Amino acid sequence: MVPFKENTPYDSQLIAELTQAMQGSGYFEGVRVDAAPTAADHQVIPVTVQLETRKPRTMGLGLGYSTDVGPRGKANWTRHWANPQGHSYGFESEISAPRQNVGLWYDVPLDPPLTDKLRYAGGYQYEEIAGTDSLSKLLTAGPEWHSKLPSGWERVISLKWQREEYRLGDDSGLSTLLMPGISYSYLRSDNSIDPHQGYRLQFDTQVAKEGMLSDANLVHANVLLKGLTTVAQNHRFLGRVQLGGNLTDGYTSIPPSLRFFAGGDQSVRGYDYQKLSPTNSDGDRIGGRYMFAGSVEYQYSIADKWRLATFIDQGNSFNSLDKPDLKTGVGFGVRWVSPVGPLRLDLAHALDDDGGIRLHFSMGPEL
Numbered sequence: 183m184v185p186f187k188e189n190t191p192y193d194s195q196l197i198a199e200l201t202q203a204m205q206g207s208g209y210f211e212g213v214r215v216d217a218a219p220t221a222a223d224h225q226v227i228p229v230t231v232q233l234e235t236r237k238p239r240t241m242g243l244g245l246g247y248s249t250d251v252g253p254r255g256k257a258n259w260t261r262h263w264a265n266p267q268g269h270s271y272g273f274e275s276e277i278s279a280p281r282q283n284v285g286l287w288y289d290v291p292l293d294p295p296l297t298d299k300l301r302y303a304g305g306y307q308y309e310e311i312a313g314t315d316s317l318s319k320l321l322t323a324g325p326e327w328h329s330k331l332p333s334g335w336e337r338v339i340s341l342k343w344q345r346e347e348y349r350l351g352d353d354s355g356l357s358t359l360l361m362p363g364i365s366y367s368y369l370r371s372d373n374s375i376d377p378h379q380g381y382r383l384q385f386d387t388q389v390a391k392e393g394m395l396s397d398a399n400l401v402h403a404n405v406l407l408k409g410l411t412t413v414a415q416n417h418r419f420l421g422r423v424q425l426g427g428n429l430t431d432g433y434t435s436i437p438p439s440l441r442f443f444a445g446g447d448q449s450v451r452g453y454d455y456q457k458l459s460p461t462n463s464d465g466d467r468i469g470g471r472y473m474f475a476g477s478v479e480y481q482y483s484i485a486d487k488w489r490l491a492t493f494i495d496q497g498n499s500f501n502s503l504d505k506p507d508l509k510t511g512v513g514f515g516v517r518w519v520s521p522v523g524p525l526r527l528d529l530a531h532a533l534d535d536d537g538g539i540r541l542h543f544s545m546g547p548e549l
Contacts, residue, residue, distance in 0.1 A: 192219060192227055204233065207296040208262065208270065211236045236262050248544045250446045250455040254278035268295060280455075283307035297330035309438075311456055315466045317349040318438045338365045342388070343395070346437040351466030357437040360395035361402070363388035371549050376519045378412040382549045392432075401429040402440050408549050418481040418489070420548060424449070424497070426473035433471060433501075441469025442499040444509075447544040449475045450497045452511025452532035454540065458498045470499030474506065481517060489517040491528070509534045515542075523547050 185203065186196045197217045204213040212234035217227055244256040260272035271288040285305030292298035304323035310316065324342040331337055340363045347356050365386030371377040384406040390396040405425040412418050426442045445453035459467040475497030481489045492514045500506045515528030528542040 192217075197229070200229075200231075203296045204231070208260075209236060209268065209296075210234060238262055246545070248447055249540070249542050250448070250544070251278040251280055267291070280311050281307065281309045292327075292329070297328075297336075299328050301326040301328060307439075314456075315349065315351050315464075316438060319347040320437075320439050321345045334368060334370075336367045338363075338386075340364070340388075344439070346439055348437045348439075350438055350441075350468045351462045351464055353434065353462070353468065355435070355437070357435065358395065358397050359390045359400065359437075359440075361388040361390045361400070369549060375521070375523055375547070377410055377547075377549055378418070380410050380549050382406070382408040398432045398435040399430055400436060400440070403427050410548055416483040418483070420477070420479040420481070422475075422477040424473065424475040426499075428471045430471075438469055442471070442473035443467070443469055444473055444475050444497045444499045447526075447528075447542045450495045450509060450511050451477075451493065451513060451528055451542050452495065452530035452538070452540055453509060458509055460499065460501050471501045472503060472506070473497070473499040474508065487519040489519075491515045491517055491526075493528070493530075495530070513542075520545070 185199045186193075190196070197215055201213055201215045204210055204215070210233045212232075214232040216230040216232075219227055221228055238261065240260050240262065242256070242258045246254050246256070248254070254276060255278075256274070256276045258272060258274040260270060262270050264270055268291045269289065271286075273284065273286050275284040276282070283305060285303060287301055287303040290300040292300060302325050305321075307318070307320045307322075309318045309320070322342055322344045324340060326338055326340040329337050341360070342363060343360050345356070345358050348354060363386065365384070367382070367384045369380070369382045371380030384404070387401065387403040389402070390398060390400040392399045403426065405423070407421075407423040409421045410418065428436060428440065428442070430436060442459075443456035444450050444458035446455035446457075450458060456467070460470045462468050475495070477493060477495045479491055479493035481491045483489050493512065495511045496508050498507055498509050510533040511530045512533065513528050513530030515526060518525045523546050525545045526543065530540050530542055532538050532540070
């Protein structure tokens, strides 16, 4: 639970890690860690931790907006400390025009309890993208083992069962898959809300075997890389790479939730949400086997909390790795650093197809 032992040389970073671990555990309403070198006695610094237990029940409501999905609302409820062992359970839900979902979960803390847990989760999602002939009704359930490795990587080992009723253009079906999976993520950042330096790495894969409670053979993988650096205080450079792929001998049996689409605020700006995709003979977007999206962005600080930005995005989803048809969007925008993270307003121009102009609005951390 504590990231250092007695007689460890003083390091302010270790004190910060202890504070962050306590705050992120979900067990405490208030956390204060005092370890002042000036209080040392015989070269030993006392570490005092003051904790305020969370209320037994908490509820959250939120409203948001992005040009990808339009207005959206969120709600969650959590029962903390359900028993002396520290179990908790709750639900979360999100509603927007294209997507509505609800999820239930039950958490069992492991050792160490601040970072490791066993989660039993289930949920239902309904999705229908405007302007497309697509529909997905997805039911999921399964356990997840969350752990933080000594190296700082966060790992999730899962076994997910999903049943999806779908329509993609002329194709429709009912898919059932049982997929063991594993994911790794690593975040290094000098500030959780508005970092100046840092990077994020994420890798995940899931597999299914036909005949083992699954309708198809599948290896599904995703990679996300993000980086940020600041030069001379006012000059910020950001980069992003997203990769995805499906290996299967029966692609027509793969449901839309596991196919790849590109375009939108967090993908290739200048294009509508999930617009970039292979199409069938009727022009319906049906998703691709593979996906690539990359971005390079430059920001210049013009005032406290305000920045100008210019960027170039490129990507697409496709069914063949031979000369993929990558689409490009360029543009400029403005950033305002709010107390909960940057708000982004961009005007992007698609260099391919009809060369349209699209306004993008989104919010959230840079990494």
